[in-house]
Structures are given as C-alpha cells and as structure tokens.
Amino acid sequence: MAVFEVVFHGQVRADVAPEQARARIGQLFQVADRQLDMLFSGRRIVIKQGLDQAAAEKYRQAIERAGALCEVLPVADSPAEAAPQPVPRVTQPAQQSAAPVPRDEFMAAFSDVEAPDLPIAPLGSDMQDAYADHTPLSLDLSAFSLAPPGSDLAQLKTSVPLVTPDITHLHMLDED
Template identity: 60%
Template sequence: MPLFEIAFQGQLRSGVTQEQARARIGQLFQVGGEQLDVLFSGRRVVIKQGLDQPAAEKYRQAIERAGALCNIDAVEPETNDAQVPPTSPSKLLSSNAPQPGPNPHRASEAEPRDAYVAAFKDVEAPDFAIAPVGSDMQDDYVEFTALPIDLSAFSLAPPGADLDELKRSADAVVPNTDHLKLQD
C-alpha cells in the first residue's frame, strides 16, 4: 500500500490573508509562534507522513478549509534490515490509534529528517471524519425555558384591517422658503 506525506510551503487560497490562515492553521494543529513561523516561511515543510490516501485527503481538505494549500506526495518506503517491512501492521497504525511505547524496529520512531519536521514532531492533529449522508449535525437541543414576559397588552388586528400609519390629527406646518435662492 503506498504511503503519502502532507507538505506545506506557505501557499494560501485566494481571498485569504496570511493572518487569517496563520490563525486557522494554528488552531487546527494547536501550534503557535515559532512553529507557525516555520510553516509560513515559504520552505517545504512536511506536516505529516506515513498516511494512506484517504487520511492524506482528509488532511488536505482540513488545511484548505483553514485557507491554505498543501501537497500530497507519495513516499517511497525505506528498506533496510533494521526496519519492519512496510506491509507490517505496526507501520500502518492510524493517527487516531494509541501509539505503543518506543520500539527500535519501528521507522516512525526515527529522528526527524530536518529541523522543520522536528518542529512538528509532537503535534497531534485531529483526525477529522465525515458524517454519513442524512446524519443530524445539530448538537443536542437544550431544554427550552419560557421567559416571564407579559404580552397581554398586545393584540392582533382583524383580517383585512388597514395597517397603514396612524393619521396625524394636525396638519404639518410647511416653512416658507421663498426667500432662499441658489447661486453659482
């Protein structure tokens, strides 16, 4: 099964300011300050690696909703004798599964390949899911409590009643403007 990585170079969607994107990305990945500076430096930063295609697509959609653009790149699995083969279940753990303790045979426990990846080593991004079609997306309803307002002084007009503005009893006084002139 091919694995993918999410790479970001500070590119923004049209109509989104950098401040907006920084705030949204910071909230999405629960990072701030120095890590956001690294993300928006313009250099290629790998945010997450070792993902399958659907998980990588979820990350891309979440990042785009936050106002930024990212790349999904296929990753060639490294092969050497000290690592578990890529088809091993320990290699394909999802991001929302509990991670076991240190294992010298797991490739995911290796040191980050550069300082930019190291900045995101301890970031736990949420694993967003899509609700099935027809799901109720509303939060649980809060029990309604009627307010103690007395509306007994109000009434409704009968059907067909004239609802225009009430007629004024006195005619309005129109001021005399004959002495005013317009000049160029």
C-alpha cells in the same frame, strides 16, 4: 498499498488573507507563533507522512478549509525514485533559504502537536459505546411526590383570606 505524505510550503489561497490563514492554521495544529513562522517560511515541510490516500486527503481538505494550500504526494521508497513535484503558484512572497535544512528540524516544529489519526465510522454504525452495568446510587427520594396525570404544574396559588363585608347597616324595604 501506497503511502502518502502531506507537504506544506507556506502558501495561502488567493481568496484568503495571509493573516487569517495563519491564525486558522495555528488553531488547526495548535502551534505557537514560533512554529507558525517555520510553517510559513516558504520551505517544504512535511505535515504528516505514512498515510493512506483517504487520510492524506482529509488533511489536505482541513488545511484548505483553513485557507492554506498543501500537496498530497506519494512517498517513494528511495530518494532516487522520488520525482520532483511542481510547486503550486505562491500567493504571498516566500523567503527561500540558501542552505537546505535537514528534514528532522522541520519535523521538530510538530513534536508537541497531538494529531491522532482518527478513523471515520462506516455509514449507519452505532456511535454510542456499550453501556456497562452500574450500581444504583443510594438516594433517599421519599420527600418527593408526583402529581397525578393531567394536573396543572404551574406555580401553587396562594390562598387569599376571604373578607366578608359588614352589611348590618343596610335595610331592605318592601314596596307594595
């Protein structure tokens, strides 16, 4: 089975502002400014390695949605077998260092990042965990009652006392 790695060179998509892509990548990987400086230094940084092609493609899509560019490369068994891969066009000026830095120093930027490989459930599978038997709570609900079906559940109407007017001063006349 082929093993892949996700490589980032600090490049930003042409249609995205570099500051916006930097902020989105910071949110995606939950890293601070110091680690973002290392990411966007223009150096080759392996984001994740030891992935199958589908998982590596998910990382690439997430990074591209954030506005940056990355590569998914197959991992060679030995350095002699590794063929140099062409680097895509840079949309912002990258600062190249004269001396190569060990790979572990770059990976140290991601030592605090928790990015688990979460699987995706197959189509149509049940996503709800099985319910375990539970003991019912001992609640006293005797103070509550239910309205009969069809009842008006609006606010209770307050009863207004009936006022009987005094009509003793009125008389009826017979006119025949």
